[in-house]
Amino acid sequence: MVFSEFRPLDEKSLVEYIKATPILSSKLGDKFDDLKIKEVGDGNLNFVFIVVNDSGSFVIKQALPYIRCIGESWPMTKERAYFEALVLKEHGRLCPEHVPEVYHFDRTMSLIGMRYLEPPHIILRKGLIAGTEYPLLAEHMSEYMAKTLFFTSLLYLTTTEHKRSVAEFCGNVELCRLTEQVVFSDPYKVSQYNHWTSPYLDRDAEAVREDNVLKVEVAELKSKFCERTQALVHGDLHTGSIMVTHDSTQVIDPEFAFYGPMGFDIGAFIGNLILAFFAQDGHADQVNDRKAYKEWILKTIDDTWTLFYKKFTVLWDAHKDGPGEAYLPGIYNNPELQKLIQAKYMEDLFHDTLGFGSAKMIRRIVGVAHVEDFESIKDAGRRADCERQALEFAKMLLKERRKFKAITEVVSAIKQLQT
Amino acid sequence: MVFSEFRPLDEKSLVEYIKATPILSSKLGDKFDDLKIKEVGDGNLNFVFIVVNDSGSFVIKQALPYIRCIGESWPMTKERAYFEALVLKEHGRLCPEHVPEVYHFDRTMSLIGMRYLEPPHIILRKGLIAGTEYPLLAEHMSEYMAKTLFFTSLLYLTTTEHKRSVAEFCGNVELCRLTEQVVFSDPYKVSQYNHWTSPYLDRDAEAVREDNVLKVEVAELKSKFCERTQALVHGDLHTGSIMVTHDSTQVIDPEFAFYGPMGFDIGAFIGNLILAFFAQDGHADQVNDRKAYKEWILKTIDDTWTLFYKKFTVLWDAHKDGPGEAYLPGIYNNPELQKLIQAKYMEDLFHDTLGFGSAKMIRRIVGVAHVEDFESIKDAGRRADCERQALEFAKMLLKERRKFKAITEVVSAIKQLQT
Ligand SMILES: Nc1ncnc2c1ncn2[C@@H]1O[C@H](COP(=O)(O)OP(=O)(O)O)[C@@H](O)[C@H]1O
Ligand SMILES: Nc1ncnc2c1ncn2[C@@H]1O[C@H](COP(=O)(O)OP(=O)(O)O)[C@@H](O)[C@H]1O
Ligand SMILES: [Mg+2]
Ligand SMILES: [Mg+2]
Ligand SMILES: [Mg+2]
Ligand SMILES: [Mg+2]
Ligand SMILES: [Mg+2]
Structure with a gap:
């Protein structure tokens, strides 16, 4: 020292x-x-x-x-x-x-x-604002999430290892509290730290605070965030915590990490991609209408979940006779049953992902910490239009998430808003 | 020392x-x-x-x-x-x-x-076998469960207090593992410790091991048991962990305690009352047909949940502006919303209760540790008939629990089996 x-x-x-x-x-x-x-x-x-x-x-x-x-x-x-x-x-x-x-x-x-992530590494969010495609992004992020989430869950760990690690990360409580406040609380009440593109979104912010159905759903998500020790999640996996080049994807800044629901990480990443999507109209100009780029973002959202699903279940199959104590091989030993439990697990995870992703979007529009995707749109009226679209979509997705059965349906819903 | x-x-x-x-x-x-x-x-x-x-x-x-x-x-x-x-x-x-x-x-x-719980305190299970009514049992047990579960949950605790306590009880992992094994695993696979009233229930035990739908549901319950830190639960709240007199009800033996789902405790108690109910036909004789006593057990089941619901939500209302961080008053501040979130919370808790209660019943019939309610029925054929009824009911309830909206429906379903 x-x-x-x-x-x-x-x-x-x-x-x-x-x-x-x-x-x-x-x-x-x-x-x-x-x-x-x-x-x-x-x-x-x-x-x-x-x-x-x-x-x-x-x-x-x-x-x-x-x-x-x-x-x-x-x-x-x-x-x-x-x-x-x-x-x-x-x-x-x-x-x-x-x-x-x-x-x-x-x-x-x-x-x-x-390690210094040397140039041309830049923060992904900046790349998304610039309109740069990262062809390996979905591949890499799905790999990162599948491995970190699978191997820290009870699908791979014994109860003994899991509880030891849960106990350790209970120590990071102050950061968990900060997330509780800025993601699950402040946007839904009057708070000194909240702000939004005013006066354009004044009514929209108020509507969030007065939406009982939304608040009931947010409470359910918050309770999962506080009580469900599913895996060691990064805890702040937005596009500002990822540095990229054409070939490299590096995840930084896991100071909010704790044992929480997997969907909190996957949702953070996908939710921030959706924010990036809705910001594109604010970045479009005569040189670049961003149409193709928007398609790439949607494809990346689709690929991320699809590849995550694949990689995660491949890990599960590969380690089904391993140390993990969630599904003992002596019980879940036939292929039909293995299919059933995976389908159920992944469906729940999908809905968590959509829920947490939506909550993360909402808080970036009417809460304390905003995102450069929108902030960099100079014209306030134009910015507010983009933000309102994102906010409306997020509210709908949060409330209706259980009706979505596949990521393609989410992508279609986004596309429909644009026509 | x-x-x-x-x-x-x-x-x-x-x-x-x-x-x-x-x-x-x-x-x-x-x-x-x-x-x-x-x-x-x-x-x-x-x-x-x-x-x-x-x-x-x-x-x-x-x-x-x-x-x-x-x-x-x-x-x-x-x-x-x-x-x-x-x-x-x-x-x-x-x-x-x-x-x-x-x-x-x-x-x-x-x-x-x-404290020595002096006579006439006896273990409740023995009282249930003897056919003794305890008029205050539901009142007392609902009081115990409402208070211990409410005040150790995020409805009353701050995140900081909650995580500190969660971390401490992660240390009781060996006892959690034992529960995982005997409640959620062994009954669903071939295990050296399993036994049942053989040969009568050989086919029934095999059917449990081969029931894919049942196993999927049990996996969901196990994952809640392992991952959901909802409250400081007793962890072994069957009728053998309660000592009673006509006026007194005392809960002993919380060595399995940890932060887990509330329904694990409520389900243990109610599930064991249901076992006591199904055992009554094995205790009936010419002096006492146990018909009235069976009615009393059903009433106690009904009263337990009904009173628990009432006491728990009264505590919630009384402390809604207290330290608990699950539902902040600044957000959940209108009566309509308070009703909505409570209804949702209690419905989930009801389904957890039925799920865990059923799992606890099943394991007492085909797992390692049986209950005196059945074991004391000397005639093996008669005992097996009682056990089979309980087992069939538990399997149905575990699978169909989400269709039950009120405790009266559970009681009716039990009654229907008897006609
Ligand atoms: N390993 C690294 N290599 C290169 N730049 C980095 C690295 N870590 C952080 N940075 C730069 O510092 C910024 C802040 O780092 P970050 O870990 O996100 O801090 P904070 O917790 O304050 O958000 C990043 O946006 C990035 O530009
Ligand atoms: N405080 C007490 N007063 C009177 N009897 C008790 C008390 N505690 C335990 N017993 C008796 O001892 C038995 C075993 O106690 P218990 O705490 O259930 O132990 P175990 O953990 O081995 O199940 C009880 O069934 C009861 O008969
Ligand atoms: Mg950062
Ligand atoms: Mg940081
Ligand atoms: Mg029990
Ligand atoms: Mg005992
Ligand atoms: Mg004991």
Whole structure:
């Protein structure tokens, strides 16, 4: 340990820290004259430094005891870095292709040293705004979700391993509370932090707060979020937590991780793709009407679920005689039964995915933290039109999710709105 | 601490232990010449000593590192005593009228000292076999369940308190595993521990093992048992864990406690009442045809759920502006909405109750541990007839539970079987 007490680092003290940390300084060939350090944290919560010289590079992420984008008036445990490091390592073990390697973790300093995802890696959300296609995105994300969710669930773990891990992640309660507040509570009541494209969406925001049917459904989702320890979920899997190139897809920022419902992750990803879709009309111009791009987004949504379904059930079949204690082979030992239980499991998961995805969409339009997809649409009236479409779709999907039997039906419903 | 290491007590070493434990010896006025000690453990797992003299009394329960009724070949952590003591205290705090007071707990010795439930207290199951009516049973049990389940759920707790408690009870994993095995697994596969009234029920037991629809439903219940941290449940709330007199109802033996679905407790109680009902024909004789008693059992089933529903929702209404974070007053603030969410919550809980109750019935007929209600019917053919009726009813109820909208419909379905 380099510093015996926590202190927030700046570019200067970081050099001192690196010099005193062999695992980090060795990445730089122990040379410090050509060192470049840049703070790039564009996220909401933490500080991120990129450290590069001719010999190597890494990223340093540090959590401070409050929420960065709000300030010290909203305290938040810096222990979140501990859980983030734990999950980067655990999900990295399960799916090394899509999680940056952790080089170093310092609990006192709430500091993680990890692989620098060098350019042309950019945040997926920015790529979606720019209209860039990522042909492997669905393939990679479905792989990441299938592996991390399957292997941390009772389909693979014993009850003993599962409960041990559940207990550990109960410690990340402050971050769970933050999610409860910003996803499941604030959008449905008057809250100082809420905002929206006003005055255009004033009535729409009010309608959300007054929609009893919606609130009953949101309560059900919240109770699953709080009570269902189905798998070790990332907890914040929106398109701002994914860095991409044409060939690479890397999931970062799992500080909200805990044992929760799988659909919370899959829904976050798909819900944010749907937001990206509805934002496209706001990005369209005379050079690019974004029509083809919108088709690509819809295809990516379809592929994500379809591939996830396939990969997840393939893992299940492959490990059905493994350690997992949910469905013992002595009981669920015939192919017909195996088909039945999988169909039921996946149908429930699909409905959870649509529910959580919708809740994530709603909160990005009338809650505290918005998304650049919409925020970058300069004209407020145009932005509000896009947001309203997304909001209406999300409300419908949340309420009617159990009627949807396949992802193609969801895609068709989106398409229909556009005609 | 009296003994520095764990050792199983016998009647002699127990005296030594009491003498060295002021809180216990003072209960006896520090007099030991007129001491009477009797081991009465009729349960499956532990040793229970009744200690009495002229000045006072208590019960000493000690857990050994194996399952008593099987022996050392089935090891089981003696740490279960720690969780039992914890829950006796916590449930006792929430509902002191129906939980015996804990005087002393010694973790090293896995030993609990608690109030002796003096005669005429008897185990409820024995009273049900004898045909004794307990006019306050439904009132008391619904009170116990409403209070212990409500106050340990997110309807009353903050997320922070809830997750802290969930984490603690993850430690009771060995007992959860035992339940998983004996309730949700063994009855549905060939297992060395299973037995049934053979040869009469050979085909029935086989039918359970070959019923795909039943197995799919059991899997859903098991997953709720393993993943849903709804409340601090007793975990073993059958009629052998309740001691009664005409006026008193006391719940003992919560060593299986953990954060699980509320319906697991309510179902255990109601399911075991249904077993008692179906056993009555085996106890009927020329003196007593048990017809009136059967009516009383059905009324008690009806009253239990009806009163539970009432008491639970009264607690909910009374504390809707309290610390609980499931339904924030800022969102669920109008009477219509409050009605909607309660109706939904209670309907789900009702179906869970019927599901878990049925699973508990099935396992008592074709699993490892049977119930005295049936075992005490000497004639095997007669016993098998009673058991088969109970088994058929339980299978139907488990599969069709979502079609039942009220407890009266369950009672009617039982009655119909008898005509
Ligand atoms: N391993 C990395 N490689 C390159 N850039 C990164 C890396 N980790 C984070 N970043 C950059 O820092 C930003 C914030 O990181 P993130 O982990 O999302 O922090 P926060 O928790 O504050 O949202 C990201 O949007 C990305 O631009
Ligand atoms: N507090 C008590 N007062 C009187 N009798 C008790 C008490 N606790 C247990 N017993 C008796 O001991 C038996 C076994 O106790 P129990 O707690 O059910 O143990 P086990 O965990 O082995 O099932 C009970 O059936 C009851 O007859
Ligand atoms: Mg981020
Ligand atoms: Mg973050
Ligand atoms: Mg007992
Ligand atoms: Mg039972
Ligand atoms: Mg017991």
